[in-house]
Amino acid sequence: MGNQDFPQDIQEPGTGMQFITNLPLRHRIGKIWVLFFQLAMVIGIAALAALILNIVNDSTGYMAYTAKIDPLDLTGGRPLESLTSEELNQILVENTTINRYKTIFKEKPLEEWSQPELLEAVVRDVVKLTVLKTWSFTESLKGIARLRQELIELKPKEGPDASFLYKTWITSRFLSSPQNSDPLLAGLKTAILGSLWIIGITLLFAIPIGIGAAIYLEEFANQELWINKLIQTNINNLAAVPSIIYGMLGLTIFVRWLGPITSGSVFGVGDPNVVNGRTIFSGGLTLGLLVLPIVIINSQEAIRAVPSSLRQAGYGLGATKLQTIWAHVLPNAIPGILTGTILALSRAFGETAPLIVVGVSTFITVDPSNVFSQFTSLPAQIYQWTAKPQDVWRNLAAAAIIALMVLLLALNALAIFLRNKYSKEY
């Protein structure tokens, strides 16, 4: 192919003169192209850096707000979030009318209120805080004076009276509060719990079946038989099916056809408000089907890497096939299987589209309590916040992305650790 081009470059073979005159030019061209190759690498790394910096940049910065009462005046300079339930209640007593106070505690008595709930009540009924605009970290470097000018141009009415607060959006309160329609009180707890529940179901479904299929294909299947060839080709093709198609599969089978089972109504359990099958159970199974090919392919590679001498030794001692697999093949393949499974898991963790198709709730504040609960997941929450028009939700999305990436990083680090710790050389 291409190697035939070479003789044509040297037009007069034998003289050698042209070769010598061309040589510096060819070397120079070579050097220039190396720069391009390196540049491509630099662009790739720069993109990664830009992506991360952009998120960090958006997760902290100034916020302009108007409030009926400045929360800092209310507490004497302490952040509102750090107050105890008693102090929050005291603020409510002092700053609301008796009737309003009674309405707040009509549904349940004061003792049953958690600190975040009281905080929400204070912000809603006393502070009456509205976020006007938020800025990223780099924008905040301009200083409050310039930002105020920007704000006045944008909102001439509220701008002059607005207060400024430097806010880091990712806080422990953010991670441990449930969803809320107020951006200052909204948290990730509902989404994180939803994600963990879903991943739990995905694991319970995909690991046994994935490893089982891998053992079958590697240890039992006659590779020449048409059905086994079909299974293998099929698994390779399934790994390349777009994730949204799995979402539609889940929507049709688990939500629509198996709705009575996935909503728990068959077992008489589950949330009576959930009449359809848009539950954690459906979402987990959908993701389970999605990662199944990945688990199978990775497990197959791990099983294949176990040397056949180990199997022969097992058979030589009179072990049955199953005993050999259970006692010799699997223990040696487990590190590889584990690594592959964790990588599949982190894929499932970041998957958004299938869950949206299966049906994440757009707004739930109740933590999921069992597999038949409605759910939202961390990536889905990021998507919903990013899609909102007000820029304050973008800051929350950035903070949520940081939480997601840290979780994924931890999972991947675990995979690398396990691989290094248990990998054996034969």
Add this chain to the structure above:
Amino acid sequence: MAEISVISNSQTDTIDLRKKHRLGESLVGGFLFFCGVLSVGTTIFIVYILFRETRLFFQFPEVTVFDFLTKTKWEPAINEFGIWPLLTATLLTTTIAMAVALPLGLFVAIYLSEYASSRTRNFLKPILEILAGIPTVVYGYFALTFITPILRGIFGDDIVQIYNTGSAGIAMGILILPMVATMTEDALNSVPRSLREAGYALGATKLEVATKVVVPAALSGIAAAVLVGISRAIGETMIVAIAAGSGSNFTLNPFIGAETMTGYIVRISGGDLSYDTLDYDSIYAIAFLLFMITLGLNLISQQVVRRFREKYE
């Protein structure tokens, strides 16, 4: 005599050395077979469901297959179901993504495989692979909050809309870059060393060996990488759902919003939709087309590798 009696005694209860039938073993074997077959079941169900609902979609009097495949207007509200606006938006984002991922991926692969020392490679490759592990929803955020403002800064706010296919395509290209680079690098690495040595022996420079010997020899692998990359880009959902805008738009302008096939599916299914309506069934028709395109591309890429691979043994 005593000895003989021992032998005859033991003959009455001989140890049967034939393979015993063990029920447990067969049961577990059966279960393992079921696990393997389940994946085939998944494929069958995908095809069956998509086909079934697509047929239902075309049984509505408002739609015909011909209109679906030829009309250039997708307005479910007024019963216009022509796939082309969604398809062109998908093709547009895919083209932009490949315009980013293909040259960058190829260059990165050549650099890693031919130029970088093994120490540099071991350092750089994991960094690149982080890019592939980042959830796509994060890329969507990146496209909307980073790439779009840059595009607007370069071309002007009145030309570039907030939601545009260009930013989505670029973000998608960055997402696919590591995949194209890794597959291409594997292909380049599988070219035997002797071919490179032959090139050097003929007086070729390093660049000439890389571009005129190694790359052509690995062309089938590179082509497969490109096809898989395209298939990935076509099926990519969250980036376009966030950054490419909602509402179909029959255009090839990368600076204005246009909904892709996947974007439409996510938007429609994300809302409250009731079963067996036109809207509901329309997402299956689109998914069917999507499935066919990606499956076709994957099968072609497997064929390309099989048919055009140059073997050096």
